[in-house]
Amino acid sequence: MRKLFASIHKELLLLINDKVGLILMFMMPILLVFIITIVQDSTFKLVNDNNIEIIVVNKDKGALGDSLSGLLEESGVFKITNRSKLSQKEIQKTLLSDNQLLALWIPENFSQQLTAKAQSVSTEMLSEFDIIENASVSPKIPTKIALYYDPILQENFRTSISGSIQSFLGALESRLMIEQLYVAMGFEDIPEAMEEKFFSNQITIDQISANTSSGQAIPNSTQHNVPAWSIFAMFFMVISLGSNIVKERLSGSFVRLQTIPSSFSLVLLSKMFTYLFVALLQLTVIFMLGKFVFPLIGLPTLSLPSNILGLFIISILSAFSAISFAMLVGTFAKTNEQANGFGAITIIILAAIGGIWVPTFVMPSYMQVIGNISPLHWCLEGYYTLFLKGGDWYLLFPTILFLILFILACQILTYSKLKIQNYI
Amino acid sequence: MTNVIELHNVSKKYSKSTRFSLENISFSIQKGEKLGVFGPNGAGKTTLMSILCRIIAQTSGEVIYKNAGENVSSKDFLNSIGYVPQDFSFYTELSPYQNLRYFGTLYGIKKAELNSRIEELMTVLGLQQVMHKKVQTFSGGMKRRVNLAIGIINNPSILFLDEPTVGVDVQSKNAIMAYLEELNKKGTTIIYTSHHLNEAEEFCDKIVLLDHGKLIAHDDIKTLIKQHNVADLQALFLQLTGIEYRD
Numbered sequence: 001m002r003k004l005f006a007s008i009h010k011e012l013l014l015l016i017n018d019k020v021g022l023i024l025m026f027m028m029p030i031l032l033v034f035i036i037t038i039v040q041d042s043t044f045k046l047v048n049d050n051n052i053e054i055i056v057v058n059k060d061k062g063a064l065g066d067s068l069s070g071l072l073e074e075s076g077v078f079k080i081t082n083r084s085k086l087s088q089k090e091i092q093k094t095l096l097s098d099n100q101l102l103a104l105w106i107p108e109n110f111s112q113q114l115t116a117k118a119q120s121v122s123t124e125m126l127s128e129f130d131i132i133e134n135a136s137v138s139p140k141i142p143t144k145i146a147l148y149y150d151p152i153l154q155e156n157f158r159t160s161i162s163g164s165i166q167s168f169l170g171a172l173e174s175r176l177m178i179e180q181l182y183v184a185m186g187f188e189d190i191p192e193a194m195e196e197k198f199f200s201n202q203i204t205i206d207q208i209s210a211n212t213s214s215g216q217a218i219p220n221s222t223q224h225n226v227p228a229w230s231i232f233a234m235f236f237m238v239i240s241l242g243s244n245i246v247k248e249r250l251s252g253s254f255v256r257l258q259t260i261p262s263s264f265s266l267v268l269l270s271k272m273f274t275y276l277f278v279a280l281l282q283l284t285v286i287f288m289l290g291k292f293v294f295p296l297i298g299l300p301t302l303s304l305p306s307n308i309l310g311l312f313i314i315s316i317l318s319a320f321s322a323i324s325f326a327m328l329v330g331t332f333a334k335t336n337e338q339a340n341g342f343g344a345i346t347i348i349i350l351a352a353i354g355g356i357w358v359p360t361f362v363m364p365s366y367m368q369v370i371g372n373i374s375p376l377h378w379c380l381e382g383y384y385t386l387f388l389k390g391g392d393w394y395l396l397f398p399t400i401l402f403l404i405l406f407i408l409a410c411q412i413l414t415y416s417k418l419k420i421q422n423y424i
Numbered sequence: 425m426t427n428v429i430e431l432h433n434v435s436k437k438y439s440k441s442t443r444f445s446l447e448n449i450s451f452s453i454q455k456g457e458k459l460g461v462f463g464p465n466g467a468g469k470t471t472l473m474s475i476l477c478r479i480i481a482q483t484s485g486e487v488i489y490k491n492a493g494e495n496v497s498s499k500d501f502l503n504s505i506g507y508v509p510q511d512f513s514f515y516t517e518l519s520p521y522q523n524l525r526y527f528g529t530l531y532g533i534k535k536a537e538l539n540s541r542i543e544e545l546m547t548v549l550g551l552q553q554v555m556h557k558k559v560q561t562f563s564g565g566m567k568r569r570v571n572l573a574i575g576i577i578n579n580p581s582i583l584f585l586d587e588p589t590v591g592v593d594v595q596s597k598n599a600i601m602a603y604l605e606e607l608n609k610k611g612t613t614i615i616y617t618s619h620h621l622n623e624a625e626e627f628c629d630k631i632v633l634l635d636h637g638k639l640i641a642h643d644d645i646k647t648l649i650k651q652h653n654v655a656d657l658q659a660l661f662l663q664l665t666g667i668e669y670r671d
Binding site: 002003006007009010013014017018251252253255256257258259260261262422 | 477478479480499502503505507509510511512513514515516517518522525526527529530531532558574584
């Protein structure tokens, strides 16, 4: 045991002296988790906080333009800025220069066109039902409004905004049409009780996230980024641990250790323990930031999962995956440059395909399949299951199995290579 | 004098090589001997030292380790040896004290004994003032002395040295050789390789001369010089191994 402690002590001393390694393992992920969370949080807010800023340029001479604008505002989805004096050319300039993303152009004959369309449809309907005499079929009346957008906006976001406006427009049209039907039948307006039935008693859609626990964790930038960048930080120890092994091999320290009556496995074990401590420290630091520092700067607070044992197991397996990968790279690399270059590039690629930067569900299906080879993906899956899906053991099982297999594969390859090199 | 190591027809062929690096080597090393292992580049010196230190295994033949006439196990043998490789095989980011404490603990030396041993070695090798400074700031000569100190931290009865004075100044070389002489006087068997033949001639009692993996001479230096009628070890070396380049 004394030998093991001496080896761990030596590893810690080497680690403390490896300033670049420490910066890469602690400062870089902390900066990344802050920057990426802040950046992504604004996107999440854009989508989730129901507060999309939109300029409304209402040129309508009638009242329906105002009604549409009112409906958009009442929905709570949009924050309306009325800029009725803008011309269509000025809208484009405003979007490009004023940091605005969307503008809705309502033409001056909007009410007239919409009313004419409603009248035409209602008249035709009543004529079909023989309530009134044959009505002349009026020509199709084109009704157009325009949605201007900043070119940086993604297509799916634009489509959802457009769909949302379309639904408000549809509601307005329906109301107008029914109103016209009643007027055509001699009523002054839609009866109040009927209006209530038509417009207020609509079917609502409950949105429920699939979750095995009773609590509802809301997916937000913190819930994604804190575990994601913790995993990235752990795997980036390849720079420190990988080059540590290469250095010891090239300097001849491993050869000297062979002439000492002490198990070489002890040396490897001490490295594993030391870097396990480092990995768990990284995780603790980044989780604490998410829990206590993020709320202070207006970011969502990290809510920890209820399955604490699951969190511990996934964290230990993630850490061992990172350690095993770093040891593998350190054992196979012939130089420090190889270990650092290959290690860093591999981790960046595995992080990208594994969903650390952007979640895999937004990737094309073939990339989602490829992402399965990344151990970072499985670590992240484990944390997603814990943080967002309630952390059921049944759901955690595939992650645990993959990570154990990955660790075993890396360890077997490392030991085989060291055996071939005659160290073991 | 009793033998501490015996080699019987030891051969070594590396898996990727087409020829033997060592071929049918047989000789013995006696207790308290100062044996020099020499040969041109590629002669098989490092392979022989590696086999003797149990770093690699021979392909065929037998290496017997003995203590007071009795055979000893590899593990007991490792407890009794010290190895000073040619490379600085330690942690330059750490101090000499930290390095010695680490390697000493791996040998199983108790804390109090280890501290006094470190103190003693640092004093003898002139490193006491810098024992808590990082080795990476040291000169080549100082690093060689740290390398030697680690190799002898366990007070070995057999010491293997691979080019212990390469690239050092005269003062450090003098200090290292003087200390090795002192160790030998206390009973340590020394097996040593070097390209400094003058230094070796002065230091060694016996030599083993290898060429192309074969043992071409093994005897007292004086006997061999007389036998081959040459002026010194360098002349003997050239006579037996030739003057062509060995790259």
